[in-house]
Amino acid sequence: MKFQVVGKDINSLQGEALVVGVYQDQVLSPVAARIDEKMSSLLKDFLKDIHFKAEVGKCVFMPGHKDVKFKNIIIVGLGKKEKLSLDTVRQAAAAGLKEAKKLRHKEVYFELLGEEALGDETAKALAEGIELADYQFDKYKKKEEDEVKIEKIKVLGEETVNSWLELGQKLAAATNFTRDIVNEPGNVIKPADLADIAQKLAQEYGLACTVYDEERLKAEKMHGILAVGQGSAHPPRFIHLIYKPQNPIKRVVFIGKGITFDSGGLDIKPEQFMKTMKCDKAGACAVLGIMKAVAELKLDIEVHGLIPTAENMPGGNAFRPDDIIVYKNGKGVKIANTDADGRLILADALIYGSALKPDVMIDMATLTGACMVALGRFTTGIFSPQGELAAKIKTLGEKTGEKFWQLPLDDDLKEEIKSPFADIKNVGSRYGGAITAALFLKEFVGEEVENWVHLDIAGPAFLEKAWKYYAEGATGVPVRTMVEFLREIK
Numbered sequence: 001m002k003f004q005v006v007g008k009d010i011n012s013l014q015g016e017a018l019v020v021g022v023y024q025d026q027v028l029s030p031v032a033a034r035i036d037e038k039m040s041s042l043l044k045d046f047l048k049d050i051h052f053k054a055e056v057g058k059c060v061f062m063p064g065h066k067d068v069k070f071k072n073i074i075i076v077g078l079g080k081k082e083k084l085s086l087d088t089v090r091q092a093a094a095a096g097l098k099e100a101k102k103l104r105h106k107e108v109y110f111e112l113l114g115e116e117a118l119g120d121e122t123a124k125a126l127a128e129g130i131e132l133a134d135y136q137f138d139k140y141k142k143k144e145e146d147e148v149k150i151e152k153i154k155v156l157g158e159e160t161v162n163s164w165l166e167l168g169q170k171l172a173a174a175t176n177f178t179r180d181i182v183n184e185p186g187n188v189i190k191p192a193d194l195a196d197i198a199q200k201l202a203q204e205y206g207l208a209c210t211v212y213d214e215e216r217l218k219a220e221k222m223h224g225i226l227a228v229g230q231g232s233a234h235p236p237r238f239i240h241l242i243y244k245p246q247n248p249i250k251r252v253v254f255i256g257k258g259i260t261f262d263s264g265g266l267d268i269k270p271e272q273f274m275k276t277m278k279c280d281k282a283g284a285c286a287v288l289g290i291m292k293a294v295a296e297l298k299l300d301i302e303v304h305g306l307i308p309t310a311e312n313m314p315g316g317n318a319f320r321p322d323d324i325i326v327y328k329n330g331k332g333v334k335i336a337n338t339d340a341d342g343r344l345i346l347a348d349a350l351i352y353g354s355a356l357k358p359d360v361m362i363d364m365a366t367l368t369g370a371c372m373v374a375l376g377r378f379t380t381g382i383f384s385p386q387g388e389l390a391a392k393i394k395t396l397g398e399k400t401g402e403k404f405w406q407l408p409l410d411d412d413l414k415e416e417i418k419s420p421f422a423d424i425k426n427v428g429s430r431y432g433g434a435i436t437a438a439l440f441l442k443e444f445v446g447e448e449v450e451n452w453v454h455l456d457i458a459g460p461a462f463l464e465k466a467w468k469y470y471a472e473g474a475t476g477v478p479v480r481t482m483v484e485f486l487r488e489i490k
């Protein structure tokens with residue numbers, strides 16, 4: 001889709017469709033008000049007649065008028081004026097786009113909703129809402145012969161919003177890139193395929209990329225990745241991507257869980273919990289999306305993307321409950337449950353990442369069902385010994401529309417992962433399962449790392465039903481928030 005800024009003068013514009021915003025109680029946005037005036041109040045009357053409540057994301061359309069030269073005017077709800085937020089803009093833009101698609105328009109004009117209220121960021125949110133809502137994972141579906149694609153988005157506003165639209169588009173493109181990989185099934189993406197994607201990305205953007213195969217994993221004593229991957233016919237990998245600008249102001253390490261399919265292993269999952277487990281590589285795919293965005297935006301931060309990746313399968317060579325593995329840092333771990341696989345592969349990456357002595361290290365993983373029990377389907381759990389850092393991410397999430405909530409790294413629960421046979425074991429009891437998983441990870445964060453954050457994205461990474469501007473499937477969470485985080489680092 002191509003974005004273009006056009007002037008705000010409604011008198012000089014004409015086209016296929018125009019999307020305008022309306023607040024609750026029929027409070028019109030500035031452009032909607034101008035249109036209403038030109039139509040001698042027809043717009044207002046229409047909205048009144050159909051009892052349009054203008055809830056966020058709700059949408060109706062009416063035909064144009066001799067003085068308003070658009071085929072259709074699409075009216076999107078913005079909710080209460082005093083509650084307008086950037087996420088309202090995303091949702092409204094998404095609703096407008098979908099309606100225009102249904103009406104088979106190729107070119108759509110968008111009023112910059114609430115521009116006066118929210119400033120430049122509005123343009124970014126508008127572009128994000130449009131691009132995220134336009135995404136559909138349909139490559140395995142036959143195309144409709146008469147399919148219409150929206151080609152041009154024209155935004156009513158000043159020239160200055162151009163760069164913000166572009167930024168929003170880039171962030172959404174990186175997110176959609178992530179979604180595309182997550183949505184690919186386990187028969188298409190195996191650990192070596194993830195490595196291929198990383199290498200292609202590196203070539204495209206001039207990143208450094210190293211991939212460890214099984215031999216190298218053994219040499220590097222990455223025993224967690226090897227154990228989880230040993231039951232699969234498709235061997236595991238470890239991927240290290242580096243973006244290094246000339247004079248970086250900070251060094252940040254991102255780590256993403258890349259279980260390409262999580263059957264649970266010998267502690268096999270029941271059918272209803274296994275069926276979405278292609279999503280267990282969402283953390284890894286988010287790291288790839290972040291690397292893409294960082295390179296696109298040419299940020300002045302050195303960024304490392306680390307991806308431990310394996311397929312967790314049962315089989316004659318699979319790792320077993322009660323196996324004991326010893327990590328490079330000397331820690332012995334008893335496998336209490338082969339389904340607690342993410343923490344085992346992340347441990348290797350956390351040891352490796354710590355050695356890079358980063359200013360900040362953030363891991364992201366579809367780690368526990370327990371986090372979903374605690375926070376629901378839409379919220380990422382944040383775990384960090386640094387309260388300020390956790391609070392910062394949560395606040396950024398309020399801007400990006402990706403939701404976060406901090407959960408405690410409660411040391412009293414450490415007892416739960418003690419074992420008589422090894423330093424620790426990989427699961428505790430049912431209670432506080434997301435917390436004991438995070439406590440396990442903390443054991444592998446080196447003392448040299450002051451700022452570490454673990455993000456449990458088990459809920460929001462993958463949706464079983466469409467929500468807001470997201471279609472069913474992968475969301476690309478937390479790519480946009482992480483890039484915002486980097487953009488704001490000083």
Ligand code: BES
Pocket residue numbers: 262279280337339340341342366367368369370372427428433458459
């Ligand atoms: N991949 C799952 C976690 C998950 C659940 C991700 C739902 C996305 C949606 C993870 O590997 C897992 O199964 N964890 C177990 C841990 C348990 C055995 C301690 C879980 O959460 O049940």
